[in-house]
Amino acid sequence: MRKKIVAGNWKMNLSLEEGQSLHKTINSELEGASANCEVYHFTPSIYLTSLINEDQKVQVGAQNGHPEKSGAFTGEISMSQLKAIGTQAVLIGHSERRQLFNESDSFLKEKVDAALSEGLKVFFCCGESLEQRENGDYNTTVVNQLKNALFHLDSTDFQKIVIAYEPIWAIGTGKTASPEQANEMHQNIRKSFAHAYSKEIAEDISILYGGSCKPSNASDLLTQSDIDGGLIGGASLKAEDFLAIISTYK
Numbered sequence: 001m002r003k004k005i006v007a008g009n010w011k012m013n014l015s016l017e018e019g020q021s022l023h024k025t026i027n028s029e030l031e032g033a034s035a036n037c038e039v040y041h042f043t044p045s046i047y048l049t050s051l052i053n054e055d056q057k058v059q060v061g062a063q064n065g066h067p068e069k070s071g072a073f074t075g076e077i078s079m080s081q082l083k084a085i086g087t088q089a090v091l092i093g094h095s096e097r098r099q100l101f102n103e104s105d106s107f108l109k110e111k112v113d114a115a116l117s118e119g120l121k122v123f124f125c126c127g128e129s130l131e132q133r134e135n136g137d138y139n140t141t142v143v144n145q146l147k148n149a150l151f152h153l154d155s156t157d158f159q160k161i162v163i164a165y166e167p168i169w170a171i172g173t174g175k176t177a178s179p180e181q182a183n184e185m186h187q188n189i190r191k192s193f194a195h196a197y198s199k200e201i202a203e204d205i206s207i208l209y210g211g212s213c214k215p216s217n218a219s220d221l222l223t224q225s226d227i228d229g230g231l232i233g234g235a236s237l238k239a240e241d242f243l244a245i246i247s248t249y250k
C-alpha cells in the first residue's frame with residue numbers, strides 16, 4: 001500500500017542555526033505521535049551532517065547529487081558521498097534544477113541510476129510550465145519527463161521512488177493547482193505507470209503534490225484520491241506551517 005509523505009524542501013534558505021532549530025522542533029513534535037505519514041527535510045547539503053540522525057522521525061535528504069562517483073566536477077557532491085554520510089533521500093529533477101541549471105532528462109536519468117545504485121530514496125520531480133498548461137500539452141509533457149528518466153528501470157526499483165508533481169506555474173507564486181487539476185494529473189501519472197509497468201506499481205507509488213501548498217489549502221489538496229502527500233517549499237520553513245500541513249494525515 002502506498003505511503004503518505006510530507007516533505008519540506010528548504011531550497012537555499014535558513015541559516016544553520018535556523019535549520020537545526022526547525023528540524024529539532026519538527027522532530028520533537030512528531031516524537032511519540034502515531035506515524036500516519038513519513039516526513040522528510042531536504043536541506044542544503046552543507047547542513048546534512050549536522051541534521052542526519054537515524055533515530056529521528058524526520059528523515060533527511062539532499063536537494064541534488066551528481067551521478068559520477070568521483071572526479072573533476074568542482075562544486076558537486078556525488079550520490080555516493082551523500083550516501084556515505086547517511087543521507088536517506090535525494091531530490092532529482094526539480095524544475096529549478098531543470099530551468100536554472102539546464103538539467104536535461106538524460107542527465108536526470110543518470111542521476112536516478114546513480115542514486116538507486118547507492119540505495120538512496122529518489123524523489124523525482126516533474127511538472128509543466130504555464131505555457132504547456134495553457135496550450136493543453138501538460139499531460140504529455142509530464143509523462144515524457146517520467147518516460148525519459150524513469151521508464152528504463154526495473155519494477156523493483158520503484159520501491160525506492162516517490163514522484164512529486166509540481167506545476168512550475170504554481171511554485172512559489174501563491175497560485176496552486178486546484179485540487180481537481182492536481183488530482184487529474186496524479187491519475188494521469190498513475191495511468192502512465194500502469195501502462196509502462198503494471199497496475200500494482202501504479203497503485204503502490206506515492207505521488208506528492210508541490211506548488212504553493214500551505215496550511216490553508218493542504219487538506220483540500222492532500223486528501224484527493226490520488227494525492228499521497230506534499231513537497232512543500234515556502235511553508236516548510238516555519239515549524240507551525242509545516243506541522244499544520246503534516247497534521248492533514250493525523
Ligand SMILES: O=C[C@H](O)COP(=O)(O)O
Pocket residue numbers: 009094166170171172173174210211212213231232233234235
Ligand atoms: O519543492 C518545493 C516546490 O518547489 C514548492 O515550493 P513552494 O511550496 O514554495 O511553492
